[in-house]
Amino acid sequence: MEHLGFLFAAYAIIFSVIFVYVVFLWRRQAALDAEVSALEARLHALKDAASKSEASPRPK
Amino acid sequence: MSAPVVETHKLSMLYGQSPVLREIDFKLLPGYGAFVIGGNGAGKSTLLRILAGMAAPTAGGALIFGRDTRRMSARYRRRIGMMAHQSFLYPNLTARENLEFYAALYGLPEPRVSAETWLDKVGMAQFADARVRAVSRGMEQRLSAARALIADPLLVLLDEPFASLDSDGAAIMARLIREALDRGASVVAAMHGVPAIAGTDFQVFELARGHLGPFTPKEEETTAWTGARIRSLLHR
Amino acid sequence: MSPFAAVLRKDLRLELRGGNSTLSLVALSLMVMAVMVFTQAEAKSHDAESAAAAIWIAMVFSGVIGATRVLTAERENGCIRGLLLCPIDPAGLYAAKLCAAFIFMAIAEAAAMLMMVLFFNLDFGVPLLRTAPILMLGALGFAAAATLLAAISSRTRAGDMILPILAVPIYVPALIAGVRATAAALGGAPMGAIAQWLKIMVAFDILLVTAGCLLFEYAARED
Amino acid sequence: MNRNIRTIVAAATFILMIAALFMVFDYAPTEADQGIVQRIFYFHVPCAWVAFASFGIAALSGILYLWLGDRIWDDLEYAAAETGMVFCTLVLVTGSLWAKPIWGTWWTWDSRLTTTFILWLMYGGYMMMRASADDTAQTARFGAVIAIVAAADVPVVIASVRLWRTIHPAVIVTKEGGHGLEDPRMVAALLVSLAAFTALYGWLLMLRFAQLRARTRLGALAREIALAYAAAGDD
Numbered sequence: 037m038e039h040l041g042f043l044f045a046a047y048a049i050i051f052s053v054i055f056v057y058v059v060f061l062w063r064r065q066a067a068l069d070a071e072v073s074a075l076e077a078r079l080h081a082l083k084d085a086a087s088k089s090e091a092s093p094r095p096k
Numbered sequence: 097m098s099a100p101v102v103e104t105h106k107l108s109m110l111y112g113q114s115p116v117l118r119e120i121d122f123k124l125l126p127g128y129g130a131f132v133i134g135g136n137g138a139g140k141s142t143l144l145r146i147l148a149g150m151a152a153p154t155a156g157g158a159l160i161f162g163r164d165t166r167r168m169s170a171r172y173r174r175r176i177g178m179m180a181h182q183s184f185l186y187p188n189l190t191a192r193e194n195l196e197f198y199a200a201l202y203g204l205p206e207p208r209v210s211a212e213t214w215l216d217k218v219g220m221a222q223f224a225d226a227r228v229r230a231v232s233r234g235m236e237q238r239l240s241a242a243r244a245l246i247a248d249p250l251l252v253l254l255d256e257p258f259a260s261l262d263s264d265g266a267a268i269m270a271r272l273i274r275e276a277l278d279r280g281a282s283v284v285a286a287m288h289g290v291p292a293i294a295g296t297d298f299q300v301f302e303l304a305r306g307h308l309g310p311f312t313p314k315e316e317e318t319t320a321w322t323g324a325r326i327r328s329l330l331h332r
Numbered sequence: 333m334s335p336f337a338a339v340l341r342k343d344l345r346l347e348l349r350g351g352n353s354t355l356s357l358v359a360l361s362l363m364v365m366a367v368m369v370f371t372q373a374e375a376k377s378h379d380a381e382s383a384a385a386a387i388w389i390a391m392v393f394s395g396v397i398g399a400t401r402v403l404t405a406e407r408e409n410g411c412i413r414g415l416l417l418c419p420i421d422p423a424g425l426y427a428a429k430l431c432a433a434f435i436f437m438a439i440a441e442a443a444a445m446l447m448m449v450l451f452f453n454l455d456f457g458v459p460l461l462r463t464a465p466i467l468m469l470g471a472l473g474f475a476a477a478a479t480l481l482a483a484i485s486s487r488t489r490a491g492d493m494i495l496p497i498l499a500v501p502i503y504v505p506a507l508i509a510g511v512r513a514t515a516a517a518l519g520g521a522p523m524g525a526i527a528q529w530l531k532i533m534v535a536f537d538i539l540l541v542t543a544g545c546l547l548f549e550y551a552a553r554e555d
Numbered sequence: 556m557n558r559n560i561r562t563i564v565a566a567a568t569f570i571l572m573i574a575a576l577f578m579v580f581d582y583a584p585t586e587a588d589q590g591i592v593q594r595i596f597y598f599h600v601p602c603a604w605v606a607f608a609s610f611g612i613a614a615l616s617g618i619l620y621l622w623l624g625d626r627i628w629d630d631l632e633y634a635a636a637e638t639g640m641v642f643c644t645l646v647l648v649t650g651s652l653w654a655k656p657i658w659g660t661w662w663t664w665d666s667r668l669t670t671t672f673i674l675w676l677m678y679g680g681y682m683m684m685r686a687s688a689d690d691t692a693q694t695a696r697f698g699a700v701i702a703i704v705a706a707a708d709v710p711v712v713i714a715s716v717r718l719w720r721t722i723h724p725a726v727i728v729t730k731e732g733g734h735g736l737e738d739p740r741m742v743a744a745l746l747v748s749l750a751a752f753t754a755l756y757g758w759l760l761m762l763r764f765a766q767l768r769a770r771t772r773l774g775a776l777a778r779e780i781a782l783a784y785a786a787a788g789d790d
Contacts, residue, residue: 039592039656046595046652050602050645054755057641061762068766071773078780108782115785150413150554152692155782174419184414186405188349189342200338201418228409243414306785480704484697490687497683498701501676502708505715512719532715539711543704550621550696 099162101126101251101282102147106156108306109142116142118306119156126250129273129283129298133290133311138303140286141181144253147284148178160251174202177249179257183240187229191220191239194228195246202247214242219268233260241272252276254285266291335420339428346405347436353401357440360397361390365447380518383452387444387463388511391470392500394440395433399478399499400485400492402433407486416552426479426548430541433475441467454518462517466526469533470510476540477502483551506536561765564758571751575744583744592656597744599649601752602642603671609639609756610674614706617699629695630767632702636681638760642752643675666716673712677705690774 102124109117116139124130134140145151146158149168158165163172185194192211199207215221218238223231228239237260245252257269270293276283277297285291290300290311300311347353368386406412415425445463454460478499485495500507513529579597586593616632619625650668651661662668681701688694 039590042592042652042656043594046649047598049648049652050598053641053645053648054759057759061759061766064766068769068773071770075773075777075780078777082780082784108785110778110781110785113777113781115781118782118785148417150417154778170419170421173417176417178417180410180413182410182413184411184417185409186342186346186411187408188346188351193342193345197338197342198414198418201335201415201420203419477704480700484684484700487693487697488684488688490683494680494683494687498680501673501680502704504673504676505708505711508715508719528718532711532718535714536708536711539707540704543707547621547700547703551700553696554693 098126100124100159102130102158102160102284103162104147104156104158107143107146107153107158108155109139109146109151110154115306117146117153117308120306120308122301122308124282124284126282127277127280127297129277129285129293129295131291131298131300131311132284132286132303132308133288133300134286134303135288139306140303141255143303143308144178144180144255144284144286147251148176148180148253149173150178150180174247175250176253177244177247177251178253178255179240179244180255183228183236184243185228185236185239188227190225190227191215191231191235192224194239195242198243199246204247210246214246217268217272218242219264234262234265237261238265238268241269245272245276248279248281250281252281252283252285254283256287257285258287258291334424335418336424336428336431339415339425340431343402343405343428343432344435347432351401351405353398354436354439356401357394357398357436358443361394361440361444362447364390364393365444365451369451379452380454380515383448383454383518384511384515386452387441387448387467387514388470388507390444391437391441391467391474391510392496392503392507394444395437395471395474395478396496396499398433398436398440399475399482400495402429402436402479403482403486412552413554416554422549422552423545425552426544427541430475430479430544433479434472437471437475438468441471459518459520462523462526463514466510466513466517466530466533469530469537470506473506473533473537473540474499474503476537476544480540480544480548480551483548502540506533509533509536561758561761564754564761568751568754568758571747571754575748575751578740578744578747583741584738586741589657592653595649595653597748598752599646599653600745601749602645602649604749605752605756606639606642606646606671606674609635609642609760610678610702610706612760613639613678613702617702617706620695620699621703626692626695626771627768629698630771631764632698633685634760634764634767636678636685636698636702638756638763640675640678640682641759642756643671643678646671647675664716664720666713666720669716669720670709670712673716674705674709677701677708681705690770 100123102122104120104122107117107120107122108115120143122130132140132143142151146153146165147160149160149165149172152166160168161172161175163169168176184198186197189197192215195211195214196207199210204210212221212224215224218241220235220238220242223235228236231239237257241254241257244254252273254273257273258266261269270291273283273285273291273293274295277295283298286303301308302311365386368382368389372382403412406415416422445460445467448454449456449460478495481498481502482492482495485492485498488494509529509532513526513533516526516529575597579594583594583597585591613632613635616628616635620628620632647668650671654663655661681698684697684701685694688697
């Protein structure tokens with residue numbers, strides 16, 4: 037049962053690194069979602085502007 | 097009628113989210129000129145960079161001699177002469193050495209002779225052995241024009257060719273444009289005001305807020321070409 | 333004159349006209365060799381291992397600077413754009429730039445060899461002569477890798493900082509082979525004994541020069 | 556990349572990982588020479604396999620990107636390089652933790668270790684380049700160039716490191732296959748671990764790839780909208 041510490045450390049590191057990477061992916065996903073929201077807002081603004089002035093043709 | 101030298105189709109360019117060029121449709125036939133007038137930041141340089149294949153448009157496309165500017169091989173680049181805002185000249189080489197170097201790269205048979213001829217043409221013969229670092233901005237501009245035209249390109253792209261030129265220099269520049277048109281080359285030149293070049297083989301456009309449209313002079317902004325002399329150059 | 337010859341001639345002319353690249357490479361090599369001597373606990377004479385280590389460290393440092401210098405020469409007035417507009421094959425342009433970097437490095441290596449003899453108290457003779465082709469193969473390989481990667485690093489925000497980080501790991505096989513071969517040659521081993529190392533270096537050089545010729549276009553293009 | 560496939564792979568990863576842990580710690584017998592530390596091997600080897608495969612995918616995608624010019628290949632290349640980097644780090648760390656008790660040293664310049672370490676350095680450079688450049692087609696080309704050069708370099712790295720190790724007197728002689736799997740239960744544990752890590756890798760790669768794909772498409776969409784504005788004459 038000697039060297040149990042090494043075995044424990046190895047497995048602990050494997051799982052914590054993978055966990056940290058998943059957290060990192062998750063945070064980037066949040067940033068991506070924020071970007072989608074910003075784009076949606078821009079699209080809404082575009083639609084509003086289009087409905088206000090029907091005279092000039094605008095993109096949907 | 098022969099095939100157009102330049103043909104753009106809904107050419108658009110964004111820098112980040114802000115549009116610089118908006119759906120530009122433009123055609124230029126061999127032997128014709130297009131002078132694009134516009135203020136600073138109007139997108140003139142961007143348009144020329146795209147036509148030279150130095151930048152890829154965001155949407156739409158440009159054909160040069162029928163070839164997409166994004167995929168121009170050496171054969172197509174050989175036919176284009178681009179005078180950009182940067183001179184592309186090596187500061188530590190002399191005027192002559194710079195022109196010889198580019199003449200060699202364009203595969204001219206006698207680089208030395210070509211360099212000599214063009215130094216004469218742009219009135220730089222007496223500065224032939226001065227390093228580019230030491231000459232004035234206006235002289236560098238003349239050399240830059242010589243560099244662009246040295247291989248007799250069939251499409252000449254000029255970005256503000258008259259900037260920082262004195263009246264002699266401007267006269268030379270106007271003559272070079274005239275000569276290029278006369279030998280059947282097409283010219284696209286971006287500038288701030290209408291140049292004093294006579295002829296009916298060119299059109300003047302205005303590039304404003306990313307749109308390319310026909311230029312309508314606000315006041316008396318054109319002058320006539322009288323004899324072989326330039327009377328004046330008007331800048332807006 | 334071929335585009336390759338024109339560009340190379342232009343680079344050499346610029347260098348003679350106060351480019352000072354070679355001089356800075358020589359100076360840097362001198363510094364590295366001096367640092368190597370000072371950081372060793374005791375001055376060892378006739379120590380082939382230390383001498384080989386010193387000259388190869390100098391090689392890596394001067395190579396990074398050399399490749400950077402060769403490409404910065406093209407940045408003033410946007411000259412690199414002017415070159416890319418010319419109807420020349422990017423591979424020819426790469427080859428010319430690589431040759432220029434190699435020549436600057438080779439001169440610096442020659443100077444470094446002299447310093448190595450003095451600092452490590454070696455003898456002038458056949459063993460020293462045998463190190464010359466090894467160092468030249470090493471310089472060629474490093475110039476090939478660094479010229480290609482400098483085109484990339486110069487366009488990142490980190491700038492030239494990132495070049496050694498990209499180039500050195502790629503260079504490791506030639507570095508290992510070069511140091512071992514140099515140490516063996518300085519220790520008096522005949523050419524036959526280091527042939528295996530030389531083979532690796534030649535393979536590395538061929539590989540990197542080929543990769544550079546094929547890929548330089550993608551690294552240099554601007555759009 | 557379908558969301559359903561990702562869910563299935565995630566579930567498979569979870570089940571396989573539980574199974575692998577059970578087999579590694581309970582089913583497989585303790586190795587006679589090395590003792591309990593040998594169990595690191597069951598996860599170390601899959602990490603190595605996954606890391607090398609990932610760098611291979613990155614290099615192939617790089618070639619495809621330069622050839623075809625579709626940004627999807629760049630997204631795959633970046634995702635594979637990044638995921639490969641994670642597992643490559645794990646290989647090095649677990650390798651060290653195994654080497655210390657068995658060989659008495661954290662690190663030996665054995666050919667496999669050295670090659671792995673050099674790959675790790677190369678892709679470290681790749682990641683730094685990507686981090687310090689804008690997300691443009693140019694950066695994508697740079698990434699492809701580095702990935703291709705790195706992959707092309709690997710055979711020369713292996714050749715030089717092998718020769719280096721055979722000529723240089725090694726203090727510690729690394730037994731080739733010093734982890735002899737004499738018991739079939741050990742082989743089974745390794746195979747299940749390999750499956751578990753392949754699934755885990757597949758899941759992470761798909762996640763990252765989908766993310767990068769979304770980012771690229773979002774960029775394209777933002778450009779579309781800006782272009783539509785531009786065409787309408789708005790600023």
